[in-house]
Amino acid sequence: MSLRIYGIAASRAIRALWMAEELGIPYEHVPIHYRDDPDGPLGKNNPGFRRANPLGRVPAIDDDGFALWESMAINLYLARKHDKGLWPATVEGEGLAYQWSFFAVTEIDPGVGEWASHSFVLPEDKREPARAAAALERLQRPLEVVDAALAKRPFLAGDAFTVADLNLAAAMFRARRMDHAARPNLARWLADCFARPAARRAWAMRGE
Ligand SMILES: N[C@@H](CCC(=O)N[C@@H](CS)C(=O)NCC(=O)O)C(=O)O
Incomplete structure (x- = not known):
């Protein structure tokens, strides 16, 4: 192997x-x-x-x-x-794959981790609701940007699911528990990504 x-x-x-x-x-x-x-x-x-x-x-x-x-x-x-x-077909698509991947680790990963820790991951007596609220507040603008991008096209780098979608969606797996009613494009895209058979197989490995 x-x-x-x-x-x-x-x-x-x-x-x-x-x-x-x-x-x-x-x-x-x-x-x-x-x-x-x-x-x-x-x-x-x-x-x-x-x-x-x-x-x-x-x-x-x-x-x-x-x-x-x-x-x-x-x-x-x-x-x-x-x-x-999964690799974008154009050089512009490649640029978008880099953009959304770096965005995932800089703008999304830390905030989602902090929000999830203080919302449901840590034992109740260790959670600090103010930290969850502050993290959620910081995430609003980046999440709006994702929603706006997905209003223009079904996936982040164009019409098809690519590594750009996988990388950002995977960094947002705990954000599935957020209320995305105000971000319908993001909600649709996140559900589509996690409905993929490969996503289901991977998440089954963690028992989720
Ligand atoms: N930026 C890294 C973060 C990797 C990371 O922090 N992984 C955690 C587990 S989710 C870890 O190995 N933590 C143990 C440690 O930091 O010693 C990546 O995206 O791969």
């Missing part, structure tokens, strides 16, 4: 697992747990994993000896390498 994906599905590794499922490529999943038992066989000190990502964060991949980390970079690489329709 040439492609190895490191990271438990209940982590950002789900992004790479979803991509591999979309592409229909063979891969080996090595469910490294980034928190538990660091020196155990599937802990973050696993030597193969540390070779793939010296930072010790998931996801990371080893693709026939080529190591790569950072979820968005992994997915851009895999989509481009396998060219099964």
Whole structure:
């Protein structure tokens, strides 16, 4: 097996697992747990994993000896390498794939993480509603921008689902629990992305 994906599905590794499922490529999943038992066989000190990502964060991949980390970079690489329709057909489309992927990790990931932690992820006595509210407030403008983009076209880089959609949608999986009534285009797109068979298979790996 040439492609190895490191990271438990209940982590950002789900992004790479979803991509591999979309592409229909063979891969080996090595469910490294980034928190538990660091020196155990599937802990973050696993030597193969540390070779793939010296930072010790998931996801990371080893693709026939080529190591790569950072979820968005992994997915851009895999989509481009396998060219099964997830890589945009035009150079402008490629620009949009980079734009939405960087947007996902800078504008969306931190806010959604903070909002979700203080809304439903942390135990109730550890949640700070003011932090959830502030995160939601900060997300309003970026989410409006996504909604406006999707008013003009069905997917972020054009008429078809591409890596741009996968990368942003995957970073928004917890944002599915937000009220998107004021953002109907975003709501439609998010539901479409998560209804894809590959998304369902990937999320089934985490029991969701
Ligand atoms: N920007 C990175 C973030 C990776 C990341 O923080 N992963 C978490 C799990 S979701 C992790 O490995 N945390 C353990 C640590 O930071 O030591 C990416 O998108 O791949």
